[in-house]
Amino acid sequence: MRLMENPLTPEVLADPVALTRALVDIESVSRHEKAIADCVEQVLRGVPHLTTYRHGNTVMARTDLGRAQRVVLAGHLDTVPINNNVPATVRGDLMYGCGTSDMKSGVAYALHLAVTLPEPRYDVTYFFYEAEEIESTYNGLFLVSEAYPDWLSADFALLLEPTHGIVEAGCQGTLRATVATSGVRAHSARSWYGVNAIHAAVDVLRRLEAYEARRTTIEGCEYREGMNAVRIEGGVAGNVVPDRCVVEVNFRFAPDRTPEQAEAHVREVFAGFEVTITDLAAGALPGLEAAPAQEFLAAVGTAPIGKLGWTDVARFAALGTPALNFGPGDPNLAHHPDEHVEIGKIRDGAAVLRRWLSVA
Numbered sequence: 001m002r003l004m005e006n007p008l009t010p011e012v013l014a015d016p017v018a019l020t021r022a023l024v025d026i027e028s029v030s031r032h033e034k035a036i037a038d039c040v041e042q043v044l045r046g047v048p049h050l051t052t053y054r055h056g057n058t059v060m061a062r063t064d065l066g067r068a069q070r071v072v073l074a075g076h077l078d079t080v081p082i083n084n085n086v087p088a089t090v091r092g093d094l095m096y097g098c099g100t101s102d103m104k105s106g107v108a109y110a111l112h113l114a115v116t117l118p119e120p121r122y123d124v125t126y127f128f129y130e131a132e133e134i135e136s137t138y139n140g141l142f143l144v145s146e147a148y149p150d151w152l153s154a155d156f157a158l159l160l161e162p163t164h165g166i167v168e169a170g171c172q173g174t175l176r177a178t179v180a181t182s183g184v185r186a187h188s189a190r191s192w193y194g195v196n197a198i199h200a201a202v203d204v205l206r207r208l209e210a211y212e213a214r215r216t217t218i219e220g221c222e223y224r225e226g227m228n229a230v231r232i233e234g235g236v237a238g239n240v241v242p243d244r245c246v247v248e249v250n251f252r253f254a255p256d257r258t259p260e261q262a263e264a265h266v267r268e269v270f271a272g273f274e275v276t277i278t279d280l281a282a283g284a285l286p287g288l289e290a291a292p293a294q295e296f297l298a299a300v301g302t303a304p305i306g307k308l309g310w311t312d313v314a315r316f317a318a319l320g321t322p323a324l325n326f327g328p329g330d331p332n333l334a335h336h337p338d339e340h341v342e343i344g345k346i347r348d349g350a351a352v353l354r355r356w357l358s359v360a
């Protein structure tokens with residue numbers, strides 16, 4: 001790409017709102033992030049106070065000022081598939097478009113600060129990464145953690161995912177399992193020769209219906225667990241007593257349970273059934289103790305709440321780095337065809353981050 005084609009001009013980079021819009025207008029559905037990564041890399045390589053690296057379509061830039069602590073600001077460059085919502089449009093205080101909320105407004109924070117803050121109070125590592133919205137084997141942070149784990153080392157990380165301007169701490173873990181019942185196949189005209197596996201699944205569903213999900217408060221943040229059937233499969237033909245039924249269960253668990261404890265709990269709930277764990281991701285504790293986290297909370301000025309969905313903060317937590325979520329978008333609008341962001345919230349959050357990162 002030639003320099004003159006890059007829409008991320010100095011004027012655009014100076015304004016987080018204009019920058020959000022320019023980033024939305026560069027389509028970047030997962031696995032198609034090359035164009036946006038090229039633009040971001042070209043900008044960062046031109047900034048004298050940053051050293052810039054690239055791995056695939058993930059771009060990392062860092063200051064090396066010899067500060068006592070290092071923080072990460074991270075945002076994913078990809079979006080879910082567009083839905084007639086690119087380019088961005090503005091109506092009043094709302095900017096509409098794919099990625100306005102999740103999470104080009106957050107990416108705009110990181111890119112704006114990277115370019116305009118030559119002497120932050122901590123050393124800062126800025127991550128612009130690919131493929132967060134799809135299977136984690138493609139996730140740019142995951143790929144970096146495999147190839148260059150030292151790129152991720154920091155004392156604190158901030159994920160700029162949509163939180164509507166509230167600090168969301170940690171995240172819940174997620175487990176998926178199949179719970180299977182078995183029976184004996186028979187012709188339905190002589191069903192007494194068989195054992196119906198779908199009928200046997202009633203006991204699985206009763207246990208789910210009766211399940212009392214736990215609520216727990218950790219470091220002042222409430223987490224709320226949930227265990228749900230998300231799919232059910234069974235049946236052979238319209239005249240056959242089925243011999244197998246599989247209920248898929250999703251357990252969202254608070255971060256005070258380890259993945260092993262979450263698995264043991266699910267196996268206990270479905271004792272007597274064939275339980276197979278198909279997906280398991282650890283949660284992340286709130287991580288509010290680290291000094292940069294305390295200073296960040298002071299800059300925001302409102303109390304954090306527990307993050308219920310799984311996010312990449314868990315990747316940092318797994319490396320021992322406390323991490324929080326903070327972004328202007330409304331998480332309820334992420335992946336929604338009407339996705340939008342409040343322009344005032346973009347400005348407010350940018351001011352908070354600048355206050356936090358500026359030398360006191």
Ligand SMILES: [Zn+2]
Nearest residue numbers: 102103132161
């Ligand atoms: Zn996101």
